[in-house]
Amino acid sequence: MIEQRHLKGREPITGESISVIKIRDVLLVAMPPDPDDTTITILQEKVLAAIERYQVKGLVLDISAVQTLDSFFARVVAETAQMVVLMGAQTVIAGMQPSVAITATQLGLTLGGALTALNVDLALEIVSDAFQRRQRS
Amino acid sequence: MIDGIREEVAIIDESDIILVRKTVREAATKFNYSLTDVTRIVTAASELARNIFLYAGSGVMRWRLLEGNGAKGMELIFEDRGPGITDLEQAFQEGYSTSGGLGLGLPGTQRLMDEMEIDTRVGVGTTVVVRKWQRRY
Amino acid sequence: MQSGDERQNREEVLKELQEYRTIFEISGSSIAIAADDGTINRVNAEFVKLFGYSKEEVEGRKKWSELCAAEDRDRINHYHQLRRSNPDSAPHNYEARFIHKNGGLIHAYITAGLIPKTQESVLAVIDISNLKKAEETARVSERSYRQIFNSVNDAIIVHDAAREIIVDANTKASEMFGYTLEEIKNTSLKDRVAGKHPYSEAILRDFINKAAKGAPQVFEWLYRHKDGRTFSTEISLKDAVISGDQLVLAIIRDITERKRAEEAFRETNAYLENLLNYANAPIIVWDPDYNITRFNRAFERLTGYRADEVLGKSLEILFPDDKKEDSMGLIRRTASGERWEVVEIAIAHVDQTVRTVLWNSATLFAPDGTTVVATIAQGQDITARKRAEEELRQSHEKLESRVRERTAELEKLNEALRGEIEERKRAEEIISRQAQEILEVSTPVIQIWEGIVSVPLIGTLDSMRAQQLMEQLLQRIVETGSAVALLDVTGVPAIDSKTARYLIETISAVRLLGAEVVLTGIRPAIARTLAQLGVDLSNVNTRSSFSAGLLFALTLLKLRVVSHD
């Protein structure tokens, strides 16, 4: 017996649920576990607008909850990181789960100019220059 | 047609990509794949579902369990009635994309899964079948 | 009578005229008498001397203004006319420039007046050319003195020690202290010193007084800027007499940068010193005469000697008696610039036991590139390592035989339970779980330091184990929050392209997490295979030995190894 799945009573996806918090001169964004393409695109716009508005020196993308990092998501992250660099700030991707890291590597993903950190704490340290900057590709 | 199909998900709009991921994640988790393997399967599914949405407009994903020769596994079938792929070899080249993407979807999926078969006819449609076997110790 | 009076009168006039002539001739000044129209009627001997023209060439022939330099001619003419029209308003004395017969310029100071009841002028000319030249020289030298004074890079302050005031200061001084020249002259010693001991007003006064008594002083001093901050300087004080005043010259150089550099140098030095002393690997340094100049803690532990017992002694004392010759021979070759790949040299402990140590060394040369200054060697005690590896290998084998036993047992059970599917499934699960556990044991990921995990890989890496390793390593990195992972492949006998790909994949995945891999123990054979397979390790941190890897890992973490005693 085949079960057919549909999204019942679709909720409008707005991207509003993603919080973009500013801590001193860093923008901290926590990604939800399974963001759809629209959410990811809205998020990118929100982040770029916030960076322009607050003149922050870093963007920390907390992806510790993210379970699936596919080529679309990776492309937007890499693009965002590049734009953030053009705006004079730095992007740090924090808290990638081991299973996601392994999958991303095998898929062949790169994160452009973004730096990586084990967790948000270390990411904030990196942004505040307390840590040596290492370029990731 | 194909025996043992457990579930099928219609891919009509973008949010269906999330539904495909959700369906595949639940199934793979239930069948005791390791977290990393679950992530691999879900990511591959996300790539193939997005390809259908982007290039064929609509299609369907089905999955079933495999058993034989003492091995157990999961099979995902992605079928569409889209334009088909003219040059398969080219489509599997890393970096090749007709939509400004990373061109990682097809070659990456091949690396993430254990087996991948693709049947495409120009003007008729494309069927992609991928399998992942349970790890045997 | 009358004629007698008249005669007498005439005689007096003549006499007066005679006297007047004599005065005219012998007067030290050059004198000329000029007529109404400016023609010079008479000049004296001095005039001839000064202007170079003979009396005949001038008298009745030249006009006063003709002798004058072109620039002053109009003015002279104007005075000449004024003296006749309005004698009171014409200047009695003035300066003007004249031309000597040979063309030379004469600066002259003129005293002029009308002879009463005539229209003739008397003009006395004093040559002030030399005076003018001297004035000019003085002006130029004063100007260049100031220029030099202000262009030097050091601040210069001229003190009047007795009155305790600043007589002068250059531009650099006002920049350095933040005052204008006028302000700085009004500051007191107290305003300028940092104040805190020993940079007090009294001590600086003492230095200045000593210098004033003829004993030049050079010392470092902390001054205070107008804005309150302090700055380090080097002062040189020296007495000087300028235009009769007893003064003290202070030449002040800002050495803030130098101080900062010195401080930074001291810090790095202390850091390296600590790193060396407390590194886990034994490290030793010896001079060209093979005398020990440095001996770290790990070396103390290795040999049982304390550093102060061996410093200055010959390297020989470290080797077992029967190996002294050989080892010294090997080491002498390093002095000729040869670099050890890795050599094994036995080291004797004070308790007579002998340890096998793998050595890396490097010769340090003087800037000339040929003179040997010292040799530094880092060792790795493989006595324990070999034993540990052996033990690990044994336990691995033990585990494998246990798996075999269990598998056999379970298969037997399997047979017995054939047909009863439920049971079989449970049994399979048991096998699978146990095999999983064993796999995990065979690639133990250990946290060896806060922030560092390590995996010693032993045996062949098949794709299953490589996958397992990747997952476990990443899991542990995240659990322990370790930013560095040491991957030691000393125990891997051979590597194929698939294994190499797994290694590279593992390294990339670790980087995505935000950590870094250090690959250690790549033996030459493996390095060669990797190169042949076209694996590019240039982006990967590699170190030859595990301890070198650990040291590098510590620097990646920017860890400071500090003493606890």
Ligand SMILES: Nc1ncnc2c1ncn2[C@@H]1O[C@H](COP(=O)(O)OP(=O)(O)OP(=O)(O)O)[C@@H](O)[C@H]1O
């Ligand atoms: N279902 C399909 N129907 C028609 N063409 C397809 C289909 N799937 C893939 N293609 C073609 O193959 C190309 C390669 O696909 P692939 O998924 O590897 O890369 P991409 O989708 O372009 O980029 P990415 O997946 O990295 O975002 C696509 O650009 C598209 O032209």
Ligand SMILES: [Mg+2]
């Ligand atoms: Mg794609």
